[in-house]
Amino acid sequence: MSQETIRDQYLIAQIEREIASVVGVKHVNTDPAALFEQSADWSWISQYLRHKNLPIPTADLYVSPGSAQEVAEVLRIASEYKIPVIPRGGGSGTQGGTFAIYGGIAMDLRRLNKVLQIDEVSMVVTAEAGIEGPELEKILNAKGLTMPHYPGSFHFGATLGGYLAARGSGVVSTKYGKAEDLVLQLEAAVPPGKLVQTMKVPNHASGPGIIQAIVGSEGTLGIITKATMRIERIPESQVFLSYGFKDISAGIEAARKIMVDRWRPAVIRLYDEADSAKLSSWLNLGVEGVLLVIMCDGTKELTALESGEIAKLCESVGGKSYGPEIGKMWWDGKYEPFKHGNIPAPPQIFGTTDTCARFEDLEKIYWAKKKAIEEGFKEYKARYTAHFSHWFPWGGMIYDRFYIDNGPEDPREAIALHDRVWDAAIKASLDNGGSLNEHHGVGLKLGRFMRVQHGAAFDLLLGVKDAWDPDGILNPGKLGFGPPKNGRYK
Numbered sequence: 001m002s003q004e005t006i007r008d009q010y011l012i013a014q015i016e017r018e019i020a021s022v023v024g025v026k027h028v029n030t031d032p033a034a035l036f037e038q039s040a041d042w043s044w045i046s047q048y049l050r051h052k053n054l055p056i057p058t059a060d061l062y063v064s065p066g067s068a069q070e071v072a073e074v075l076r077i078a079s080e081y082k083i084p085v086i087p088r089g090g091g092s093g094t095q096g097g098t099f100a101i102y103g104g105i106a107m108d109l110r111r112l113n114k115v116l117q118i119d120e121v122s123m124v125v126t127a128e129a130g131i132e133g134p135e136l137e138k139i140l141n142a143k144g145l146t147m148p149h150y151p152g153s154f155h156f157g158a159t160l161g162g163y164l165a166a167r168g169s170g171v172v173s174t175k176y177g178k179a180e181d182l183v184l185q186l187e188a189a190v191p192p193g194k195l196v197q198t199m200k201v202p203n204h205a206s207g208p209g210i211i212q213a214i215v216g217s218e219g220t221l222g223i224i225t226k227a228t229m230r231i232e233r234i235p236e237s238q239v240f241l242s243y244g245f246k247d248i249s250a251g252i253e254a255a256r257k258i259m260v261d262r263w264r265p266a267v268i269r270l271y272d273e274a275d276s277a278k279l280s281s282w283l284n285l286g287v288e289g290v291l292l293v294i295m296c297d298g299t300k301e302l303t304a305l306e307s308g309e310i311a312k313l314c315e316s317v318g319g320k321s322y323g324p325e326i327g328k329m330w331w332d333g334k335y336e337p338f339k340h341g342n343i344p345a346p347p348q349i350f351g352t353t354d355t356c357a358r359f360e361d362l363e364k365i366y367w368a369k370k371k372a373i374e375e376g377f378k379e380y381k382a383r384y385t386a387h388f389s390h391w392f393p394w395g396g397m398i399y400d401r402f403y404i405d406n407g408p409e410d411p412r413e414a415i416a417l418h419d420r421v422w423d424a425a426i427k428a429s430l431d432n433g434g435s436l437n438e439h440h441g442v443g444l445k446l447g448r449f450m451r452v453q454h455g456a457a458f459d460l461l462l463g464v465k466d467a468w469d470p471d472g473i474l475n476p477g478k479l480g481f482g483p484p485k486n487g488r489y490k
C-alpha cells in the first residue's frame with residue numbers, strides 16, 4: 001500500500017470521526033453500498049454503468065445530517081479539510097449531478113423532511129429541503145391545499161430541495177410557474193459552515209437576488225436546507241380539451257395564440273407524430289398525428305370561460321376536437337409510464353435534450369434537432385421524438401429525446417456515441433436560439449456547454465463561484481465549474 005493511500009485512509013477516518021461527533025455515529029459511514037446509492041442517479045451514464053456492471057465514481061464517506069445546523073457544521077468540517085461535499089435528495093436527477101468524481105462527502109438530506117409552517121393567510125408553506133414531493137402534497141391536500149409542482153420525477157424520490165436546485169418544471173407550470181417562480185424564501189448552508197437566509201419577501205428592489213443565485217446552482221453555491229413556497233387551494237373545477245392538428249406548425253401556433261392572448265391553462269401539451277404514437281400506446285388513447293392536450297383549472301366560472309375561448313383559438317388554426325376524454329385520460333395517466341417502467345433503459349442509448357426558446361425559434365429548433373439526430377446518426381437508426389410541455393407568454397419548451405436501439409457493445413464506444421449525439425442536439429438548439437436546458441439541470445453531463453451557452457458572461461458565474469466557494473468544494477465538476485481548487489486535489 002502506497003504512502004498516498006495510507007495518508008488518504010487516515011484523513012478520511014479522521015474526518016469520519018469528527019462528523020460522527022456532529023450527526024451521530026449511525027449517520028456517517030464508509031459503507032460501499034451506501035456510497036454507491038448516493039452517487040447513482042437516473043442519468044443514462046449511471047444506468048449504463050450499472051447495466052454493464054462497471055464502477056461508478058463514489059464519495060469517500062456518507063453522511064445524513066438531521067438538521068440545518070448539522071448541515072452547516074459538516075460543511076465547516078469539510079471546509080477545514082478542503083474536501084468536496086456532494087449534496088443529494090432523492091437521486092432523481094438525470095445529468096450525473098451526484099457523481100462524486102473527486103471523492104469527498106456524499107450528503108444525504110432526506111432526514112430534513114419536516115413541514116415547519118403552513119400559512120393559510122399568506123398562502124405559503126415552509127418545509128425542510130429533504131421532504132419528498134408526495135409527502136408534502138399529502139400534508140397540504142389534507143387541508144385542501146396544494147403546491148402545484150408535479151414533475152415527472154414526482155414518484156422517483158424528488159425532494160423540495162431538488163426541485164429548486166435544478167430549476168424544475170412540473171406538469172402545471174404553464175399556469176403556476178416553475179420551482180423558481182414558487183419560492184419566496186430560502187435557507188442554505190455555505191462555506192465555511194454558515195447558514196444564510198434570504199429575505200422574507202423576494203428582494204423587491206433590495207439589490208441582486210440571492211434566491212435566484214442559489215436556485216439552479218445544483219449544490220455548487222450552497223446547500224438548500226429550507227424553503228418557503230407559494231401554495232394554492234385545490235381547484236374546484238378541471239376542464240379538459242384535446243385536439244388533433246395537421247402538422248406541428250399548426251399545433252405551435254395554437255399554443256402561441258393561447259399564451260399571447262393571456263389565457264392560462266394549467267396544461268398545454270403538444271406532441272409530435274412520433275411522441276403522440278408513443279403516448280397513445282402507453283395510455284391506449286387511440287389517436288394519431290399531432291396531439292394537443294389542454295387542462296384548465298380554477299373556479300367553475302373561470303374554467304368554463306377559459307376552455308370556451310381556448311377551443312375557439314384551436315379551431316381557428318384547424319384543430320380537430322377529440323373531446324374532453326383524451327385530456328382526462330392523459331391527466332389520470334400522466335405518471336403511469338414512470339410507474340410501470342415504460343421508460344427507456346440500457347442497453348438502449350437515449351437522452352433528453354430539452355431546450356427552451358422564443359416562439360419565433362421553436363419550430364426552427366425542432367426541425368434542426370430532428371435532422372441532426374435522425375440524419376446525422378442514420379447509420380445507427382437514431383430516432384427523435386418531441387413534445388412541447390411548458391409554455392410562457394414569449395415561448396415554450398421542447399421536451400425531446402433521442403433513441404438508438406442498437407449501439408456499440410464496447411462501453412467506451414457506446415459512451416462516446418452518446419456524447420456525440422448530445423453534442424449534435426445541443427449545438428442545434430444553441431445555434432437556433434434555444435437554451436442549453438430547460439429544467440433537468442446541467443450537472444456533470446452538460447457542463448462542457450456552459451461557456452458556449454453564456455459566452456463571456458460565464459466568467460461572471462465563475463467569479464460568483466470563487467467568491468462563495470473559494471476552495472471549490474461544493475459539488476465540484478458540475479455546471480462546468482471544474483475541480484476543487486485546493487487541498488488533496490491541487
